[in-house]
Amino acid sequence: MGANISSAHLANCTSRLGALGVVSGVGLRHVVITQIRQGDTAALKIAETFPVRSYYEELLSYAPGGAKADRAIPVDVPDSEKARTPRRLSAICAYIEVMRARQGHNGVIGINVMWKLAVTALPTIYGAMLAGVDALLCGAGVPMELPDIIQKMRAGEDLEYVPLTGTGTNAAMQISEDRTAELLQARQAPWMMPILSNFAFCKRLLDTWKTKYDTEPTAFILENHAAGGHNAPPRNHHEFAEADDLTSYFDKVLALGRPVFVAGDFPEGGTSEDLAHWRARGAQGIQVGSRFALSGDSGMRADLREKVIAANQQGELVVGTDMRMSPTGYPLKFASIPNTLSEPEVKSSQRHVCNLGYLVKSGTQKLPDGTEKEVLVCPAMPTDQYTKLGGEPEDQDGRICLCNALLATAGYNAPSEPALVTLGESGRQVKELLTARQVVEDILGKEQVALNEAALATN
Numbered sequence: 001m002g003a004n005i006s007s008a009h010l011a012n013c014t015s016r017l018g019a020l021g022v023v024s025g026v027g028l029r030h031v032v033i034t035q036i037r038q039g040d041t042a043a044l045k046i047a048e049t050f051p052v053r054s055y056y057e058e059l060l061s062y063a064p065g066g067a068k069a070d071r072a073i074p075v076d077v078p079d080s081e082k083a084r085t086p087r088r089l090s091a092i093c094a095y096i097e098v099m100r101a102r103q104g105h106n107g108v109i110g111i112n113v114m115w116k117l118a119v120t121a122l123p124t125i126y127g128a129m130l131a132g133v134d135a136l137l138c139g140a141g142v143p144m145e146l147p148d149i150i151q152k153m154r155a156g157e158d159l160e161y162v163p164l165t166g167t168g169t170n171a172a173m174q175i176s177e178d179r180t181a182e183l184l185q186a187r188q189a190p191w192m193m194p195i196l197s198n199f200a201f202c203k204r205l206l207d208t209w210k211t212k213y214d215t216e217p218t219a220f221i222l223e224n225h226a227a228g229g230h231n232a233p234p235r236n237h238h239e240f241a242e243a244d245d246l247t248s249y250f251d252k253v254l255a256l257g258r259p260v261f262v263a264g265d266f267p268e269g270g271t272s273e274d275l276a277h278w279r280a281r282g283a284q285g286i287q288v289g290s291r292f293a294l295s296g297d298s299g300m301r302a303d304l305r306e307k308v309i310a311a312n313q314q315g316e317l318v319v320g321t322d323m324r325m326s327p328t329g330y331p332l333k334f335a336s337i338p339n340t341l342s343e344p345e346v347k348s349s350q351r352h353v354c355n356l357g358y359l360v361k362s363g364t365q366k367l368p369d370g371t372e373k374e375v376l377v378c379p380a381m382p383t384d385q386y387t388k389l390g391g392e393p394e395d396q397d398g399r400i401c402l403c404n405a406l407l408a409t410a411g412y413n414a415p416s417e418p419a420l421v422t423l424g425e426s427g428r429q430v431k432e433l434l435t436a437r438q439v440v441e442d443i444l445g446k447e448q449v450a451l452n453e454a455a456l457a458t459n
């Protein structure tokens, strides 16, 4: 859960108890460098173990005492030379996050890579693999090139996708000089777990991977439209109907023969009953989000979490879906909380901005001399900038800068920046503050958790 809701701390708490703890790959360059600038010396100690020294030195220059300590954290740019710095910083930040999640136990750790964040997808995967991540969970798009990416990284080859399928964004990363192939080959390749929301994409992805790469997904994660954050668009483009319900395509996906995990379809909110229900139908397990987001161990700002729980205690929490707000174009599910972007007045007062640049898309700008130039655009940009870069003003209607909003929700933005609490419908069932351990115990059972913890402990 991005950004930093599924923090390294939360993933560490759940993984050591036998769950697959997943860190969010969203915005890690800003999250981790901000933490370092706020005095997180433990993160720097981990960074020092990064296998390529120059990445560490680059990070150090943005840390307190470094030559660029006062400069803004770099953002992605189209120029491939200049893009090296933000890419390398994203990679080492992903490395730090995964290493922190892995500390002190032998449980399994995954990282979530949002495909729509194509500019950071490759560095995030690279950094996570160098940290020995066990699983790559890829949603918000169809990760067609994932096997190719893993294979090229393990072979130490430079990567370039123009564009990354389905994203409209070019993605590249130069790694051949890093000499990391041997290290990556000595490790097991990570599990590949695409997060999808219909049968057609599962079938197409399976067929493509078999034909092109002679491989298969380790498992499918099927996410229903009641899940928190981004949802796949409804088939009729307007509202969710029966054909969008996970129950209508679950059996067909199961028949493809790969293990299936279910997300966002939990009558009990994500408990052992939900797990038993889906296991009885043939699923391998469930992916629970909202209950963990509202636990005391997530990276969500405590005041926001408290407001959600208080509204639930009064039976008043509204969880809604907005079809326009996200620059990705995907429906976005969030809780209505006073003074956040769920309120129309707060939303309409938000300025157009693009200063973090994680959700940008590749475009082409026509210059006055008739030549063309590659640019990165986001419909949440200031209108002048967006249209100058070739964007259509009507694309901007109703958009918000999700990068700024989500960093605010995790407490990594200026206090004046409005937050947005993305949440699934199951979040309405959370009426008390629990620890992540309590949530895991509710799902796996106390006894099982105790056995897992003992088996996975390293000290």
Ligand SMILES: Cc1cc2nc3c(=O)[nH]c(=O)nc-3n(C[C@H](O)[C@H](O)[C@H](O)COP(=O)(O)O)c2cc1C
Residues within 6 Å of the ligand: 001, 002, 003, 005, 024, 026, 112, 114, 138, 139, 140, 195, 223, 226, 227, 228, 229, 230, 263, 264, 265, 266, 269, 270, 287, 288, 289, 290, 291, 293, 421, 422, 423, 424, 425, 426, 427
């Ligand atoms: C606060 C929040 C943020 C989320 N962010 C992401 C994300 O960045 N990437 C993603 O693939 N899924 C994201 N999700 C979806 C979860 O990974 C998960 O599939 C979903 O929450 C499961 O359903 P539940 O919310 O009913 O437990 C998010 C969910 C929540 C509640």
